Amino acid sequence: GESVGLHLPTLSVQEGDNSIINCAYSNSASDYFIWYKQESGKGPQFIIDIRSNMDKRQGQRVTVLLNKTVKHLSLQIAATQPGDSAVYFCAENNDDYKLSFGAGTTVTVRA
Amino acid sequence: NAGVTQTPKFQVLKTGQSMTLQCAQDMNHNSMYWYRQDPGMGLRLIYYSASEGTTDKGEVPNGYNVSRLNKREFSLRLESAAPSQTSVYFCASSPGTGPFFGQGTRLTVV
Numbered sequence: 001g002e003s004v005g006l007h008l009p010t011l012s013v014q015e016g017d018n019s020i021i022n023c024a025y026s027n028s029a030s031d032y033f034i035w036y037k038q039e040s041g042k043g044p045q046f047i048i049d050i051r052s053n054m055d056k057r058q059g060q061r062v063t064v065l066l067n068k069t070v071k072h073l074s075l076q077i078a079a080t081q082p083g084d085s086a087v088y089f090c091a092e093n094n095d096d097y098k099l100s101f102g103a104g105t106t107v108t109v110r111a
Numbered sequence: 112n113a114g115v116t117q118t119p120k121f122q123v124l125k126t127g128q129s130m131t132l133q134c135a136q137d138m139n140h141n142s143m144y145w146y147r148q149d150p151g152m153g154l155r156l157i158y159y160s161a162s163e164g165t166t167d168k169g170e171v172p173n174g175y176n177v178s179r180l181n182k183r184e185f186s187l188r189l190e191s192a193a194p195s196q197t198s199v200y201f202c203a204s205s206p207g208t209g210p211f212f213g214q215g216t217r218l219t220v221v
Contacts, residue, residue: 034209043115043201043212044154089153096161097142097205098169101153 010106013084019077021105023090028071032093035064035075038104039086047075047088077107085109113137115213117202123219124192132187132216134202142205143185144169145177147198148215154201160185192220 013019025033031052036044048059050066050073057064063076073090087106091099118133136143141162146154146169156169160179174196176188185204189196197220203210 032209036209036212041215043214046209046211049209091153091209096159097208097210098144098156098159099154099210101155103151103153 008105009103010108012108012110013080014110015080015082017080019075019080019084019107021075021077021088021090021107023073023075023102025071025073025090025092027092027094027100028068030092030094032097033064033066033073034091034093034099035062035073036089036091036101037084037086038089044089080107080109082109082111115202115204115211117200117213117216119216120214121217123221124189125221126193128192129188129190130192131189132200132202132218133184134186134213135184136202136204136211137183138204138206138211139182140204140206140211141182142207142210143179144203144205144210145175145185145187146201146203146212147171148201149198157187157200189218192218194220196220 034049035047038044048064050057050064061078065074087104089104091101115136143160145157148154158177160166163182178186200216201212203212
């Protein structure tokens with residue numbers, strides 16, 4: 001089956017620096033991707049999404065980049081804050097928003 | 112606006128017991144989902160409902176049943192719980208974009 005995976009399971013970032021979280025996907029037919037943030041004991045929180053007809057999308061302090069040529073997705077967080085510490089998942093739309101998730105990247109922000 | 116509400120938040124079952132996990136959304140979304148999350152892993156889809164009265168199997172449906180009671184509510188039932196069903200269960204709903212998730216039900220089967 002198709003799968004979505006993240007390059008690194010953990011990321012340690014200095015407060016104030018920019019964070020980049022990467023994700024590789026394998027289904028070239030995927031047309032929609034989402035980044036979620038999950039804090040301990042909570043459900044995944046929608047951060048930002050992007051459709052396959054776009055290369056870049058910006059939100060508040062976050063940017064998602066999509067490279068369809070190499071099937072790569074990234075999430076950039078500007079000026080990382082302690083509240084950004086969480087597990088980040090990329091997800092790929094299979095159909096009707098039935099998502100396939102990667103295993104996640106744990107981001108730890110150092111003060 | 113509560114979003115997606117799941118009950119209970121925690122549950123311990125003995126092997127062979129049955130229970131129903133409840134989920135309700137107040138966002139008027141058509142699509143609803145049940146996922147499970149195991150330690151160190153992403154979420155896996157159990158069942159899906161595109162609209163009231165319709166349900167469809169996801170990636171890991173064995174051992175589960177669902178009911179889409181109305182547009183708001185989508186329940187997940189374990190008829191005979193097994194230790195392999197120990198997990199955190201998340202309900203979600205979608206307005207036609209990325210689903211929004213509830214806070215989860217942490218289920219332990221002993």
